[in-house]
Amino acid sequence: MKLVLLGYMGSGKSFYAKKLAEKKGLNYVDLDKYIEQQEDASIAQIFENKGEVYFRKMESKYLAELLKSGNDGVFALGGGTPCYSNNLEQIKSDNYCISVYLQKSVMDLSKHLYAEKSTRPLIAHFSNEEDFIEYISKHLFERQAFYLQADHKINLSQADSDEEVLDQLSSIWEDNKG
Numbered sequence: 001m002k003l004v005l006l007g008y009m010g011s012g013k014s015f016y017a018k019k020l021a022e023k024k025g026l027n028y029v030d031l032d033k034y035i036e037q038q039e040d041a042s043i044a045q046i047f048e049n050k051g052e053v054y055f056r057k058m059e060s061k062y063l064a065e066l067l068k069s070g071n072d073g074v075f076a077l078g079g080g081t082p083c084y085s086n087n088l089e090q091i092k093s094d095n096y097c098i099s100v101y102l103q104k105s106v107m108d109l110s111k112h113l114y115a116e117k118s119t120r121p122l123i124a125h126f127s128n129e130e131d132f133i134e135y136i137s138k139h140l141f142e143r144q145a146f147y148l149q150a151d152h153k154i155n156l157s158q159a160d161s162d163e164e165v166l167d168q169l170s171s172i173w174e175d176n177k178g
Helices: 013-024 031-039 043-068 087-093 106-115 129-147 162-176
Strands: 002-006 028-030 073-076 097-103 152-155
Touching: 002 013, 002 162, 013 028, 013 073, 013 162, 028 031, 031 043, 031 073, 043 087, 087 097, 097 162, 106 129, 152 162
Parallel strands: 002 073, 002 097, 028 073, 097 152
Antiparallel strands: none
């Protein structure tokens, strides 16, 4: 089985996927890191040198490759992955994939992301915090229709601790591993 974590950038997909994999002794794959390895370039370099359209094509290609690999485990997607090409359909049509939307409030996302915006190609250009929050609100609204199609949702803004989130993810894994 594959547990696929999706959600907006900065929602903790990679963090929780890695922690759950360690806790349960599972394989862990971060799609962005996988793309960087395959392309021998950082996500920022790919965006800068080849553009977003190229990146989205490669993202879809490598997602399909990972889903067909037969490897079980926990997969962390990029924030835009379910919103482009037929990526969400690929995930939903795979009987061995369980998707989980890690949901976070706009304000929680904005606080976290503004501090690290220089490392994220889609938001690196923002210098005004008000414009930044407005962008995150609009962008999240556009993507939410995709995220809400996940099999499960965990509201991180209501969770008391990382342990609580990991417990919820563990339960989802246990309930679905067949």
